[in-house]
Amino acid sequence: MIKDNDIIIIGCGAAGGTAAQFARKTDRKSQITIFEKGKYPQYSKCGLPYAISGKINKIENLIEFSSEWFKNNKINLLLGTSVEKIDAENKVVIAKKGNEPIEKNYSKLIIATGASPQIPPIKNIFENDKLIGNIFTLRTIDDAKKISSSIKKDDNATIIGAGLIGLEMADSLNNLGMNVTVVEALPNILQNTLDQDMSNIVFKEISTKVKIFTNHLADSIENKFGNVNNVSIKNKKTGEEKTIETDLLIIATGLKPNISLSKNAGCKIGNTGHISVNRECRTSIKNIFAIGDCTEFYDIVTKKPVAIGLGSIAVRQGITAGINASGGKYMVPDGVLQTCTSEFFGIEIAAVGTNIKDYPAVSGRYNGLSLPHYFPGGKPISMKVFIDEKTSRIISAQAVGDKAAKRIDTFACAILGGMTVETFRKLETAYAPPIAPTLDAETLVCDFASIKLNRKR
């Protein structure tokens, strides 16, 4: 007979692996099984660009918890195991490890099937349903290994997509001596993270090091002996076409959630096309949880569902589902902040809160230095903040420059706590000449927003 603490987890990424750990912490006697279709235990996907660049010197270092770790913690991790069906009625998961069929009952199921790279409609990119040689996405250790073996100094690399991963890869390949071109369909780089005035600071800096075409669609590719040779791109406004010589093409145009198993099992799929979950990470089906990149959850400000695309949220959902599946009680906050950060070409960027287009908000903007003007070595910091016009609450913030991420963490705290701009602008930030000015960019940007807000009232 199946016990109440027989847990199956599908997927051993950041979400699934973390869920297993916290299920184990919560109940030492839980039976925990993980089905992972890949061949590696839990590793950091976000670290892949740095394993390619050589900053992380062995790609296996990315493995955060080894097979031994899972074994020592009595977690049954089955690698190379594809789940074929979830039978929710009978609480059975049907899988295959190689050719060997597996049927296993669960009392609690945690779905952490993640997401897969989205491939834009570029002509001639596939041959026999496979990407042409030297065209890659970056999602797995195997992807990274293939990319690494295709890198040659002075060769030409093209990256489709100027989001976080696209620019991290542009930096990595540039550091390895490749001639890098970045092609972005949207009008600006980092458009999902920063407003144009903020991303322009980054653009200005990195466009001296790599070629960037914004507002351009990758149209088609040509291959030579089975490897990519040229990419044709088209200006979305003028229709003008250009051909870029390319020895290596990386596609970094976002993700699509892996939801077919969940959909077939009857889990409710939300408006964004991801699995709907609640604060306990439960799906619409009893005893089935879902976490990570295959799920959606509410934005803390707009209360509208947004896709979970961040490792930090995946881990927090993993903690939650793991504890709840093992009989504990834990909830995520009643919305996600989507705090994110990255660094490329020596520039740190960070943001928190939805990039809100149609929300009644006023913004503040500040450019300054990280240190008092009399102290040498101050670095540029630019900040932007958005305030809810009605409530005066801070709803989102962006930063480019010195300690951008930690400055944004303070705003994340303010948003989570529902703090108004009037309170935040009076925050006593830590001051010392070698560390920060008496009035930091964080509070000064709020002064500007507050003044604008008061004028509007």
Add this chain to the structure above:
Amino acid sequence: MIKDNDIIIIGCGAAGGTAAQFARKTDRKSQITIFEKGKYPQYSKCGLPYAISGKINKIENLIEFSSEWFKNNKINLLLGTSVEKIDAENKVVIAKKGNEPIEKNYSKLIIATGASPQIPPIKNIFENDKLIGNIFTLRTIDDAKKISSSIKKDDNATIIGAGLIGLEMADSLNNLGMNVTVVEALPNILQNTLDQDMSNIVFKEISTKVKIFTNHLADSIENKFGNVNNVSIKNKKTGEEKTIETDLLIIATGLKPNISLSKNAGCKIGNTGHISVNRECRTSIKNIFAIGDCTEFYDIVTKKPVAIGLGSIAVRQGITAGINASGGKYMVPDGVLQTCTSEFFGIEIAAVGTNIKDYPAVSGRYNGLSLPHYFPGGKPISMKVFIDEKTSRIISAQAVGDKAAKRIDTFACAILGGMTVETFRKLETAYAPPIAPTLDAETLVCDFASIKLNRKR
């Protein structure tokens, strides 16, 4: 006849100078006069150790707003002008510029008289009411100039007091090649800022570079040809005495507020011996404001009065008094956080909230790295947090290590917003491998505190 916007400010430090600027911003027609007894316009006192070390290459760079700036903004700054009396009944300030007497009416008076170094009772330290040669405090540009001219490589320097300024000076003098000894009467260094377990991290590092005697009182000095030659110190526990050869002695044992003018004028003096003010920075006397190091205000958690000893609070009070004195309306939050930071010997430290001894609180403690373990270059970060046992609210935090100040700013925001540890531990901090781990020290230290809190309940 005196107009309603005739403002006199006594003192042109960070508090007084800022008040003048914001009074001007609020009302372009205010008549603003500043009486400053020193010979310099507004400069950064906190920057003095770095002007001595040579990090700031000209001491005059510390001047944040020049006499010209005040002139251009139609602020009448009278340097070298000592105020002798405040006649609150007739709203008159009586001062002297050199031998020239000045009597000036005000409609609003802002007292920003600051504080002066406290000299501990060390035998033979004075001769004719003057400190013996090569014995200095550090409060003014002139102090810093005198110290600078007494520094000689390979000479012996002794610093009395291992607080922030004492250790900043120890670092500066050590960098200039002096043999530095630090003498502290309390059991630990940085005792007003960090708990022992946290300050020990600093102690361990810096005691390899300078000699430190904690629990030792400076007992007496000997001079040779009018300059300090030896300092005798005594172990407070054992009574054992030691003589330290000393060519330069710096006293950094705290401040006493300059309140005699205010006291004689009838302003209420609070329990800490500083001027009592409210959220508008008003004293007990109508039309008289007080700001900066001569004042006390409520701690945001305990609601008990604490002395204002931080430039960051002085500036915020200056903004408040300046706006209110000029007819605007502005208030500081209903308590001070006392967020503070410093850096010495390459270690950044920061803290927020009162160092609470008799408060029902539980603490959490975390030592870790600033980056995910797989990413090279992670730096040590140690954090401690205190939680109110009854309300679960975060009440104070301490950090030593990487980006300590910015991490503490996030806690400052949480304390200002009254956030509980249960909410804060779920904060989505910004994650990217080269910048911060998925679960940052900030939230992990709260996990530990939360577990302790729940056990106690």
